[in-house]
Structure formats: C-alpha cells, structure tokens
Amino acid sequence: MAYLFMLIELGVELALPLFLGLMINDGVVNQDVSNIVMWGSLMIGLAFVAFVAGIFNSFYSSHVSFAFGYDIRQKLFEKIQVFSFKNLDQYPTSALVTRFTNDVRQIQNTIFMGLRIMMKAPLVVAGGVTMAFFVNARLAMVFVVTVPLLILFLLLVLRLAGGMFSNVQKNVDRVNRVMQENLAGMRLIKAFMRRDHEEDRFIQANSNLAVSTRRTFRFVESSMPVLLFVMNMSLIFIIWFGNMQALAGTTSVGEVVTIINYALRVSMSISMFSFIIMALSRTKASADRMNEVMTLDIDLLDSEDADPCQAVTQGKVEIRDVSFQYPGAEEPVLKNISFTAEPGEKIAIIGATGSGKTSMFQLLPRLYDTTGGDVLIDDKSVTSYKLEQLREGIGYVPQTPLLFTGTITDNIAWGKKHAVMEEVIQAAADAQIHETIVGLSNGYDTKVGQKGVNLSGGQKQRISIARALIRHPKVLMLDDSTSALDLSTESRLLQAVKKYECTSLIITQKVSTARDADRILLMDNGKILAAGTHHELLRCSELYRKIVESQFGKEYAYAD
Numbered sequence: 001m002a003y004l005f006m007l008i009e010l011g012v013e014l015a016l017p018l019f020l021g022l023m024i025n026d027g028v029v030n031q032d033v034s035n036i037v038m039w040g041s042l043m044i045g046l047a048f049v050a051f052v053a054g055i056f057n058s059f060y061s062s063h064v065s066f067a068f069g070y071d072i073r074q075k076l077f078e079k080i081q082v083f084s085f086k087n088l089d090q091y092p093t094s095a096l097v098t099r100f101t102n103d104v105r106q107i108q109n110t111i112f113m114g115l116r117i118m119m120k121a122p123l124v125v126a127g128g129v130t131m132a133f134f135v136n137a138r139l140a141m142v143f144v145v146t147v148p149l150l151i152l153f154l155l156l157v158l159r160l161a162g163g164m165f166s167n168v169q170k171n172v173d174r175v176n177r178v179m180q181e182n183l184a185g186m187r188l189i190k191a192f193m194r195r196d197h198e199e200d201r202f203i204q205a206n207s208n209l210a211v212s213t214r215r216t217f218r219f220v221e222s223s224m225p226v227l228l229f230v231m232n233m234s235l236i237f238i239i240w241f242g243n244m245q246a247l248a249g250t251t252s253v254g255e256v257v258t259i260i261n262y263a264l265r266v267s268m269s270i271s272m273f274s275f276i277i278m279a280l281s282r283t284k285a286s287a288d289r290m291n292e293v294m295t296l297d298i299d300l301l302d303s304e305d306a307d308p309c310q311a312v313t314q315g316k317v318e319i320r321d322v323s324f325q326y327p328g329a330e331e332p333v334l335k336n337i338s339f340t341a342e343p344g345e346k347i348a349i350i351g352a353t354g355s356g357k358t359s360m361f362q363l364l365p366r367l368y369d370t371t372g373g374d375v376l377i378d379d380k381s382v383t384s385y386k387l388e389q390l391r392e393g394i395g396y397v398p399q400t401p402l403l404f405t406g407t408i409t410d411n412i413a414w415g416k417k418h419a420v421m422e423e424v425i426q427a428a429a430d431a432q433i434h435e436t437i438v439g440l441s442n443g444y445d446t447k448v449g450q451k452g453v454n455l456s457g458g459q460k461q462r463i464s465i466a467r468a469l470i471r472h473p474k475v476l477m478l479d480d481s482t483s484a485l486d487l488s489t490e491s492r493l494l495q496a497v498k499k500y501e502c503t504s505l506i507i508t509q510k511v512s513t514a515r516d517a518d519r520i521l522l523m524d525n526g527k528i529l530a531a532g533t534h535h536e537l538l539r540c541s542e543l544y545r546k547i548v549e550s551q552f553g554k555e556y557a558y559a560d
C-alpha cells in the first residue's frame with residue numbers, strides 16, 4: 001500500500017511540469033485566461049491528490065517499519081536465547097544491547113524513509129529524464145552526461161562511507177559498555193572513590209564517538225557541493241541553449257520551462273541521494289551487525305541422535321577422563337579428571353580459586369561441551385539427552401545469585417513451570433528463607449529490586465537455592481551458594497536438602513560445609529588431587545590438612 005501511494009505521488013510529480021508547459025504555451029503565450037484557469041485548476045487538484053497520497057504513504061510506511069522493528073527484535077531475542085555460553089562469550093552484553101536498540105532503530109528509520117522518499121528519488125530521476133526526452137530530446141541530452149556521472153560519484157561515496165559508519169557503531173558499543181559497567185558497578189565506584197577515573201573513561205569513549213560521527217558526516221556532507229555544482233551547471237546549460245532554441249523558433253517557451261522543471265526535480269532528488277547514502281551506509285553497518293548475530297552458528301545444540309524421551313531419573317553423575325579448554329584459551333582448565341557420584345550421594349568439591357570447580361560444573365548441564373572425555377548422567381552421555389530434558393533434571397545454583405525484577409514468589413516459581421504457591425513455600429522453607437520472607441512487610445509479594453538490590457547476599461543465595469529446589473532436581477549443584485550463610489543456617493539447609501533424593505554436588509571453600517559430605521574432592525590446577533571422606537583426606541592429603549588448619553587451627557587438624 002505504501003508503495004502504491006508513493007507511485008501516485010510520483011505520477012503527479014512527473015505530470016505537473018508537463019501541464020505547466022502546456023499552460024504556458026496555450027494559456028500564457030496566447031493570453032487565454034480560461035485556458036490558464038483550466039490547467040491551473042487541474043494542477044491544484046492533482047497536487048491535492050498527491051498530498052493525500054503522501055499522508056497515506058506515511059501511514060503505511062510507518063506501519064511497515066514498526067512491524068519490521070518488532071519482528072527483528074523478536075527474532076534477535078529468540079536467537080540469543082539459544083546462544084551457548086561460548087556464543088555469549090563472543091559478544092559483550094553492551095554489543096547485544098546496541099543491536100536491540102540503536103541498530104534496530106536505524107534499520108526501522110531507513111525502512112520508513114525508504115518507502116517514503118528513498119525509493120521515490122531514483123524513480124523521479126529516471127521518470128524525469130524520460131519525460132524530458134519525450135518533451136525535447138536535444139535539450140534533455142544534458143542528462144545523459146550528468147546523471148551517470150553523479151550516480152558513479154555517489155556509489156563511490158557510499159562505498160567509502162560504509163566502513164566509516166561501522167566504525168561509528170563500534171564506538172556506540174563502547175559508550176554503551178562503559179555506561180552499562182558504570183551503572184551496574186555504581187556502588188563499587190562510590191565505595192572506591194573512582195568517580196574521576198570512570199568519568200575519564202566515559203569522556204574517552206564519548207569523544208571517540210563524537211569524533212568518528214563528525215568525521216563520517218562531514219565526509220558524506222562534502223559530497224553535497226559536488227552534486228549541486230554539477231546539477232546547477234546542467235541547469236545553466238538548459239537555460240542557455242533553451243533560450244537560443246526559443247529565439248530561433250525551434251522550441252517553445254513552455255517546453256524550455258518544462259525541461260527546467262524536470263531538471264529541478266531531478267537535481268532535488270539527486271541531492272537527496274547524499275542523505276540517502278548516509279542513511280543506507282549507516283543502515284548497512286547496522287544490518288551487517290544484526291546479520292552477524294542472526295547467522296552465528298550455535299555451537300551447542302541437541303545432538304541428532306538425542307532421545308527425546310530420555311530423562312534424568314536417578315541422578316548418577318560420572319565425569320570420565322574429562323579435559324576442558326575454554327574457546328580461545330591457551331591452556332586447558334580441566335585435565336583428565338574422573339569421578340563418580342552415585343544417586344543420592346553428597347559430594348563436596350573444595351579447592352583453590354581458579355582450580356576449575358565452576359568450569360567442571362558447567363559441563364553437566366552442557367553449558368559448555370568437554371574437549372576430551374565424557375560426562376555421563378545415569379550412565380548416558382549428556383550429549384545423548386535433549387538439552388531441555390537434561391537441564392530439567394538438574395538444579396544449578398550459580399556462584400553469583402541472580403534475581404529478576406518481580407516478587408519473591410515470581411523468583412522462586414521461576415524454577416518450575418506452573419509452580420503453585422504451596423511448592424514455592426515448601427522450597428523457601430527448605431532453603432531456610434521462609435521465616436525471613438514472612439517477616440517482610442509484603443511477605444512473598446515483596447518486590448525484588450533490580451538484581452535483588454533490596455536483599456542481603458545471604459537472602460539472595462537462599463532464594464536462588466529455593467528456585468533450584470522447587471524443580472525437585474535429580475542432580476543439585478550448589479556453586480559456593482552457601483558462602484554468605486552462618487553455620488547453623490547452612491547446616492539446617494543442607495539437612496533439608498537431604499529429603500529431595502538428589503545427588504548433590506557442592507562447591508565450597510568452607511571445611512565446615514564439606515565435612516559432612518559422603519566424599520570430598522580436592523581440586524587444584526584443573527586436577528582432582530585427592531578424593532575421600534573428611535577423615536580420609538585429613539590422613540592422606542597434606543593440602544587438605546593445610547586448608548583445615550587455616551580454618552580451624554593446627555590443633556583441630558591434627559586432633560581430628
């Protein structure tokens with residue numbers, strides 16, 4: 001519809017100079033007022049039709065562009081949802097946010113302008129030149145030289161400007177990144193009094209953006225005088241030779257005025273090209289960035305022979321000779337590690353920071369795939385499960401508890417589709433947070449601020465645990481998730497977890513947490529150095545004894 005109305009506008013625009021010529025030849029030259037009134041009224045009527053068509057064109061163009069923006073945002077969101085961790089590592093959050101906001105808006109605007117002006121401009125040029133030839137071929141010859149010359153020149157500008165605009169978008173990314181890190185880390189910045197430092201960082205990113213934008217716009221704008229010069233020269237040519245032809249009686253004044261009119265319209269459309277180039281180059285940069293995400297290979301998908309009916313039923317976990325190296329990293333973070341956790345067993349994993357504990361955890365729900373060996377759940381490789389089935393059976397509580405905006409109930413129920421209130425309360429009670437929640441003025445309906453700002457670290461940890469428990473997982477993985485809890489709360493929580501009949505894998509730095517586990521794995525530098533009960537490790541592992549000593553003192557380590 002937008003296109004149709006644009007064609008009506010175009011038709012009027014191309015017809016008007018023709019009628020103007022006729023009015024001059026028949027009406028003005030012959031001083032025939034009724035003829036002037038007739039052509040004049042026709043032209044006013046047509047102008048009104050074009051005006052109405054323009055309004056409808058705007059209406060449909062904006063409808064198309066907004067619908068396109070909606071679709072593309074939706075598609076982008078769906079694509080990011082299936083991103084693997086490796087895919088996510090490739091794109092900083094700020095780069096994805098810029099794609100959702102700036103890039104979509106840029107494409108959206110161009111689609112609007114495309115349907116409104118851009119597609120019309122080349123048609124005005126082609127139509128105007130054709131009509132001019134139709135009216136007076138000799139005078140119209142000037143277009144044969146100027147139009148191809150200008151188009152070649154504009155294509156060159158478009159090519160050069162494309163690279164400059166991608167640079168501008170990259171700088172927008174940088175500004176967004178600094179701003180995002182700042183907003184997220186505002187408390188830390190204040191606590192460390194790093195305002196000046198952060199301001200400098202922002203000024204740097206912001207000025208880079210300003211400089212690159214200014215340079216790019218200047219470059220594109222500098223094409224404008226060239227365009228105007230060439231177009232004005234052709235106008236002078238038409239007036240000069242038109243005048244000579246009119247004096248010689250080989251052409252009429254009306255024809256000369258018609259050709260001048262077409263030349264003006266063609267030159268106006270061509271001068272609009274510099275604006276079009278600017279929009280197209282920017283949009284090309286945005287569209288390329290969007291395509292980059294849309295066509296990105298998802299490297300972690302259901303394997304072809306995954307059994308859709310296979311679910312995690314027992315919770316047996318086996319890590320078999322597993323090695324793992326992060327994509328792009330130089331060294332493996334896990335080196336040939338093996339262990340088995342029988343269903344219902346409680347395994348604690350203890351070790352220095354950076355020893356690979358979290359990395360090992362991420363292999364179970366297939367957040368990453370191993371680079372060697374195999375991870376098995378219920379004696380079947382994790383790759384033989386459908387991702388959804390596999391993750392359904394696992395309750396993973398990450399190291400940093402992440403809560404979403406919404407109520408406490410929303411956050412706990414988030415762990416299980418269609419969870420009812422009784423389940424939410426039960427999970428909260430087992431995670432030892434129920435009492436705290438009912439003590440809040442709005443209880444379970446208390447709103448959780450962004451990322452849980454209105455809750456303490458320990459409260460957030462327990463809500464995250466409740467969110468995992470509500471799934472009744474067969475394998476529960478706690479990644480240092482009880483670090484902020486006092487000893488008695490932590491012990492009650494771990495006691496309550498026992499009734500869930502799941503295999504628990506608990507990463508911890510605290511011997512008090514690990515002590516009661518059926519087995520403790522001691523990790524160091526990507527390897528399992530020793531495995532056994534607390535007492536066994538005290539006897540046979542020098543490193544474990546040192547850890548115990550550092551937390552409970554020498555006497556305890558040796559007396560035990």
Ligand SMILES: Nc1ncnc2c1ncn2[C@@H]1O[C@H](COP(=O)(O)OP(=O)(O)OP(=O)(O)O)[C@@H](O)[C@H]1O
Pocket residue numbers: 089326327329333351352353354355356357358359360399
């Ligand atoms: N996404 C990543 N890309 C590249 N290297 C990573 C990535 N995540 C972690 N690493 C590296 O892997 C190593 C192990 O990290 P991991 O988080 O598994 O250790 P951890 O034992 O859980 O430590 P902590 O107790 O501090 O959480 C570290 O050297 C870390 O720098």
